[in-house]
Amino acid sequence: MFDKYLKKEKGVAGLEILVSVIAMLFMVGIIVMTFTIAGSKLQAAINATGDTAAASLINNTYQSMASVPDWFPTFIVLTALVVLILLVVIIISAIKGAGIMS
Numbered sequence: 150m151f152d153k154y155l156k157k158e159k160g161v162a163g164l165e166i167l168v169s170v171i172a173m174l175f176m177v178g179i180i181v182m183t184f185t186i187a188g189s190k191l192q193a194a195i196n197a198t199g200d201t202a203a204a205s206l207i208n209n210t211y212q213s214m215a216s217v218p219d220w221f222p223t224f225i226v227l228t229a230l231v232v233l234i235l236l237v238v239i240i241i242s243a244i245k246g247a248g249i250m251s
């Protein structure tokens with residue numbers, strides 16, 4: 150009855166998850182890049198005024214933001230592992246549904 154509303158995609162076992170995480174990381178990378186460039190320009194402007202406390206604060210802030218992309222490979226690998234687990238679950242359920250295993 151409700152079969153016409155269900156998706157009938159074959160062989161995509163979590164591919165949407167992987168693509169969406171990679172797209173999210175791309176957008177986060179663009180935002181981090183924008184704030185890092187703005188922070189470096191702001192620090193250069195503050196250094197010209199001689200305010201060392203503000204320059205130190207801005208330096209710490211934008212340097213910590215610049216280290217964010219170091220975690221991107223970890224996120225991609227973890228997402229790929231989740232996709233592989235979903236694929237294994239789908240394969241096992243297909244084998245059970247085919248009646249090969251009793």
